[in-house]
Amino acid sequence: MRKVLHLGDGRLWDGDARRWRSDCGKVTAVRGAGLLDVQSTYVVLACAHLDHDPGNNHPANLAALCQRCHMLHDAAEHRWQRWWNVFRLCAIRDLFEDPRSVRDGRAN
Structure with a gap:
């Protein structure tokens, strides 16, 4: 878990590179009034399976x-x-409903 500074729209502060990054990880500029909206939150990393197969645990x-x-x-x-x-x-x-009850409007 790590505390991260962000602007609420996906842009975050990369403390290691000392730059703002977009939600795609690209370097972005933040000037003026945007800096007034700085918030902090805790971020927890999760392990994602890139092929969506939880059985494939290859690094x-x-x-x-x-x-x-x-x-x-x-x-x-x-x-x-x-x-x-x-x-x-x-x-x-x-499979289990009587189709006549649906057609007649009656509930089971």
């Missing part, structure tokens, strides 16, 4: 990402998982 497949970057990296996988869960629940309901 080349792992990256240490902050929580924000980890969620952005896994966003497509999370969307797919949500879709799959809804699809699966609908399929199970189709």
Whole structure:
């Protein structure tokens, strides 16, 4: 866990390089009123599987990402998982519901 200075929009202070960085890690300029919005927060790194396979623990497949970057990296996988869960629940309901009750508007 490390305390990090940031501006609330993804830009953060890189203390080692003594520069501001964008949310993509590129060096960026912050001038004037932007410095009034400096906040601090604690950041915890998480281990991300680059190929989204938790069984593949090869060092080349792992990256240490902050929580924000980890969620952005896994966003497509999370969307797919949500879709799959809804699809699966609908399929199970189709197996066990009486289609006549749905058609007639009656609840089981």
